[in-house]
Amino acid sequence: MTTRVAGQGEQAIDVVAPRSLLIAAAPPAVGLAVLHLVIFLAYGAVTNAIGAVLILAYLAVLAAGWVAVQRDQPRTAIVLTGGGLIAVAVALAAFVPTTRGLVLIAPIVLVALAMTYVSRTRLGGLAIAAWLAGLGIVVLLQVSPEVGTNAPPAVVAILRIVQSAVGLAFAIFLLWQFSSRLDLALNRMSAANTALSDSQDTVKRVNSELLRQVDELELRNREATLVGHMGSLLEVSQTADEAYGVIARGARLLFPGLSGALYVLPPNRLVVERVATWGVEPDTQRIYRPDDCWALRQGRLFIVDGPDSGPTCGHVGGGDAIPYMCIPLTAQGATLGVFHLSEDWPDVAPASADVPSSPGPATATATATAQPTAVDAELRTADVRLTESARSLGLWVAELLALSLANFRLRETLHAQSTRDPLTGLYNRRYMEDSLERELYRAAREEGTLGVVMADLDHFKAFNDRSGHVAGDEVLRSLAALLSSSVRAEDIVCRYGGEEFTILLPNASLEETQARAEVLRAAAAALVVADGQRLTLSLGVAAFPRHGATATELIGVADAALYTAKSTGRDRVVAAA
Structure with a gap:
């Protein structure tokens, strides 16, 4: 089982790391010791005997490190292993010149095995020292004179080949480390650039969506303001003609690019009469029977999307039916009329607006027809089409009109009761x-x-x-x-x-x-x-x-x-x- 040990304020270290380091360092040390002993026994070279003793001493250091691992002291084991290896490398470089190149493996093994597992704050300095020691050994190999040895030329040649191989391995290792770290840095940079690009695209999409929502909210706010203003004017209208004029002007602003009409249904429910229009004069009958309108029959919104979308209302003109919708005006359980909208905005619209500009007597049917203006374009709620937004707004306006007309009729009834003689109908x-x-x-x-x-x-x-x-x-x-x-x-x-x-x-x-x-x-x-x-x-x-x-x-x-x-x-x- 792998255990972890952490000192105060330091990163935790796996016990496996120093144990693996000890296992990896022991075989090379034993091999070097045996090599020096064989050379000493064969040729009687004193320097080889010294090398064998130094390496055996390092084996003792490794044993002490193993004991530290068993005591759950991984940092102590790593310090003993790395420090002992550096000390043996320096001693061998001084006393055994013919085998100095072999100890270059020491810093390589130390860094390769230790740097991956130990905390950077505590053992980073140890790794740097190990690499500096290796570089120092290379310098000693180049500048120190060759010390006499009793080893035969073949052994010396082998040792020098090994020395060159170790140096080459050291250089290759450095290049490999550099390229690995460079690749890692480039990969991280590429990933960061990709993430940055993705985040920029996301920010652009979010900004676009926010701008769209802001525009939508501003449009809804304008619509709410216009609807509220129209409702307040309807509340203070004193005559039916005044109310119809307010509705015609308000609908022209709320539905620029759409034509429409308001129809009222009197209490006797005999006929439906058109009392207000806006946009282009609609191709509908001025007076018709309630059964001619599907919206009045069903008591709900009726939409015609085109000539092939189904039946059309009898009060709509013949020919190819343009898209339109009829909304029944219902309030307090009574049907008061119909709110009609259609797609019809000509290239040249009438330039007059036959609507009273101030409270007062008006014509029997209020109309609001004028060429589209900058205000109309700004307040456009439907792109000259009965979009879902226009339909929702139409339902909202129809609900307001139904309540307003119901209240207006109630006020007229109360006013008549308070000012009219019930028998003759004259003023009292x-x-x-x-x-x-x-x-x-x-x-x-x-x-x-x-x-x-x-x-x-x-x-x-x-x-x-x-x-x-x-x-x-x-x-x-x-x-x-x-x-x-x-x-x-x-x-x-x-x-x-x-x-x-x-x-x-x-x-x-x-x-x-x-x-x-x-x-x-x-x-x-x-x-x-x-x-x-x-x-x-x-x-x-x-x-x-x-x-x-x-x-x-x-x-x-x-x-x-x-x-x-x-x-x-x-x-x-x-x-x-």
């Missing part, structure tokens, strides 16, 4: 009071006018008692529709209470208001109600600033004029004095 008294205050402020600021009409159905209580409340409600609805259709778009018709109505006419003088009231009276007189009966309308008229500067004053004056009309025969218009 609360909305009339708020509108009157607003219009008075605007008229005062612009030094304009404002007409106010108070109208009341004549003998309505008697009609209710005679025909019933159901018929009375129908009369109120018919009169409300008549009043709404007989005024200007900017006029405000309200149900003041019971059978009494109020009409606000911005920028109308007293004379203009009185003339409009006369038109309303005549139209009401021609209205046929249940069982062919006819009802008449009495109206009182007042105007700002002639009859007051506050809402209370104007309503009071107009109501007084109405009372005068009813008390003087009904079915007439009376203007306040």
Whole structure:
């Protein structure tokens, strides 16, 4: 079994190393000793006897080293073996000139066997000393005079041949060591260069991937910013047309290179109507049945990759189908519409953008068509194709639009409930009071006018008692529709209470208001109600600033004029004095 021994702060050494060194050094020493003894016995050469004694002494040193190995002292064994070998080499070089070349093997054996196994910190100096000793022996061999010997010429010739062979072996060993170390260094350098090249390639790949990820993150961040901005604008949009304009502009920035449209599905679910477009005018129907769209049928994303990819929606134009996708807008369990995207970016796009630039009235269908700009190129999310990224973004935008449209419809419903009369659909008294205050402020600021009409159905209580409340409600609805259709778009018709109505006419003088009231009276007189009966309308008229500067004053004056009309025969218009 191989054991290891380590001193404090030193590298551990295998016991096998010094043991192998001892085994390798003993046979040459014994051989040299026998050779010198044979020469001494044969020829009586005293120098050979001295050589034999020195070598036998070295065998004693080897024995001491063996004892050190048995005591688990490998460093001591190596020092004894190497130091004794150097001492014997020096002594032989001094006393036995004819055999000095043989001991050159000593430093070679020492370095070859010891350097591989011992620690560099402790035994490096010993190895260097061994090599220097070998070089010193070579110098002694060259400069020392030949000492007389009784050996025959044949033995001397053999010894010199051995001496030359040992020197040549020493030189070959040096070259072999140098070439081995040089090859090792070159191999390590080549491996290092290869590793460096591989690491550089890896760094380049990592850098490229990081740059791609950075670009991707920047693009996603831009998209998130645009989507968030569009969502915030949708939250504060006051009309449907405003919301559709916001969607058209936002979609053009989010999907440059793609055309699209927004379709809404009213609560009655009878038809789907296009309310916003961007890019090129899509080759789709403006109004179609819900069953014509596969996305609405399935309730999920529907994609057409080309003319051979399968069925196409009925609302898409004929011919070769270009790639497109339809995404149903679903929120709170209700389907609100369809978000449509298609691959269609022409060489020359329309240069106009028919979208309101500020909040306010808009056309029935908002469009956003313009030539691609530098901003479009920078914000490009799909290379004019419905890539996976564009599809994912489309789903995200569709989810936002569905929630926004659901919230918008809810706000419209709540607003209608708070401002509309449930029976007639006209604005209620609360909305009339708020509108009157607003219009008075605007008229005062612009030094304009404002007409106010108070109208009341004549003998309505008697009609209710005679025909019933159901018929009375129908009369109120018919009169409300008549009043709404007989005024200007900017006029405000309200149900003041019971059978009494109020009409606000911005920028109308007293004379203009009185003339409009006369038109309303005549139209009401021609209205046929249940069982062919006819009802008449009495109206009182007042105007700002002639009859007051506050809402209370104007309503009071107009109501007084109405009372005068009813008390003087009904079915007439009376203007306040």
